[in-house]
Amino acid sequence: MNKKNDVSGMSRKNSIKFSVIRALAALAIALAVAFILIFVSAEGANFSEKMSASLKALREMLVSPLFRKNGTFSVKSFTDVLAQMIPIMFTGLATCIMFSANQFNLGAEGGIMLGAFVTALVAVYWHIPGPMLIVVAIVMGALATGLMMLIPAVLKAKLGVSEMVNSLMLNYVIMYMINYLMNTYLADTSKGVTQTQPFQANAIMPQLVSNGSRLSWGFVIAIIMVILCWFFMYRTRWGYGIRMTGINQPFVMYSGMNVAMIIILCQVLGGILAGMGGGIEMLGRYSVYNWIQQPQYGWTGITVAILAGNNPIYVPLAAFFMAYLTKGCTLMSTNANVPSQLISIIQAVIFLFFAAHQFLAGYRQKLVVKSAQEELAQKEAAERSGEK
Numbered sequence: 001m002n003k004k005n006d007v008s009g010m011s012r013k014n015s016i017k018f019s020v021i022r023a024l025a026a027l028a029i030a031l032a033v034a035f036i037l038i039f040v041s042a043e044g045a046n047f048s049e050k051m052s053a054s055l056k057a058l059r060e061m062l063v064s065p066l067f068r069k070n071g072t073f074s075v076k077s078f079t080d081v082l083a084q085m086i087p088i089m090f091t092g093l094a095t096c097i098m099f100s101a102n103q104f105n106l107g108a109e110g111g112i113m114l115g116a117f118v119t120a121l122v123a124v125y126w127h128i129p130g131p132m133l134i135v136v137a138i139v140m141g142a143l144a145t146g147l148m149m150l151i152p153a154v155l156k157a158k159l160g161v162s163e164m165v166n167s168l169m170l171n172y173v174i175m176y177m178i179n180y181l182m183n184t185y186l187a188d189t190s191k192g193v194t195q196t197q198p199f200q201a202n203a204i205m206p207q208l209v210s211n212g213s214r215l216s217w218g219f220v221i222a223i224i225m226v227i228l229c230w231f232f233m234y235r236t237r238w239g240y241g242i243r244m245t246g247i248n249q250p251f252v253m254y255s256g257m258n259v260a261m262i263i264i265l266c267q268v269l270g271g272i273l274a275g276m277g278g279g280i281e282m283l284g285r286y287s288v289y290n291w292i293q294q295p296q297y298g299w300t301g302i303t304v305a306i307l308a309g310n311n312p313i314y315v316p317l318a319a320f321f322m323a324y325l326t327k328g329c330t331l332m333s334t335n336a337n338v339p340s341q342l343i344s345i346i347q348a349v350i351f352l353f354f355a356a357h358q359f360l361a362g363y364r365q366k367l368v369v370k371s372a373q374e375e376l377a378q379k380e381a382a383e384r385s386g387e388k
């Protein structure tokens with residue numbers, strides 16, 4: 001196959017074009033479903049009133065996250081969205097790497113919770129001078145999560161046990177274990193809620209802007225990790241092995257690569273990224289650990305990875321969209337009496353159409369044929385040029 005063509009049979013240009021159009025189509029359908037549900041739940045005595053209420057709610061969801069009532073751009077709102085992007089960028093990256101190897105590990109949700117918990121314990125109890133405490137706390141949280149991911153990874157690589165079932169159950173084991181430790185040993189009993197002692201002052205991550213949005217330097221770290229993950233996946237031998245394992249595992253096995261090691265590697269790396277995201281979120285936006293429920297960042301990270309097509313470089317765009325939509329649904333719930341759970345429905349619709357292999361299959365086939373025709377035309381042109 002021509003080196004300009006990807007494994008789908010399309011040229012790189014047409015492959016990107018198809019991915020973008022497929023993503024936009026899925027999002028458009030999701031928003032259309034959202035509008036129908038908004039209309040059904042909107043208040044109003046007749047069609048006109050319900051339509052007016054629906055359009056107002058839709059404006060709250062799609063416009064208000066960045067613009068004030070008078071139409072002016074809000075810098076504070078923009079930085080709020082960027083701050084919400086931080087944890088889901090990390091879980092998105094974690095999921096991208098694991099899904100690229102066709103490993104449907106769902107442990108990013110428990111991973112980000114475990115990473116935040118371990119980071120918080122270091123921030124409370126380890127006495128390390130200066131900003132080094134921040135670095136050590138986040139590294140320990142990331143390593144703890146990486147070790148946790150060894151459980152589903154090794155079971156899959158050595159025994160063929162489903163990593164999806166293992167990681168899904170592991171999320172709840174982690175949550176209940178953390179709650180047990182908090183309620184039994186670690187909670188600050190002087191408070192009326194379940195939380196740790198306050199973090200040490202030098203464990204609080206500095207803010208990137210001082211407008212109250214809680215946008216920390218973790219955003220810069222997340223962007224750096226996006227670049228590093230892209231470089232790893234598309235410019236290194238191990239990244240190539242991960243991607244090829246997802247595309248054709250028997251080929252990778254017969255080519256002499258260690259498939260078991262690749263399966264373990266991608267899941268451990270995913271765990272490290274999720275744990276790092278949890279640690280950065282904890283030190284960047286909190287002063288105590290008080291998570292008693294799953295934060296839902298891992299599940300949103302799956303949507304981010306799907307929107308990004310498992311390509312790390314597109315994770316920031318997908319994360320921005322999800323953070324924007326989440327804030328929009330919250331504003332819509334507050335100002336227009338529409339349930340904020342609508343974001344879950346939108347995510348489900350996006351899942352549905354991205355998981356459907358036959359979605360836009362006819363258009364995809366046309367692009368494959370077009371790519372083949374372009375390649376044949378190029379070859380014929382090269383042959384005629386050689387004859388001359």
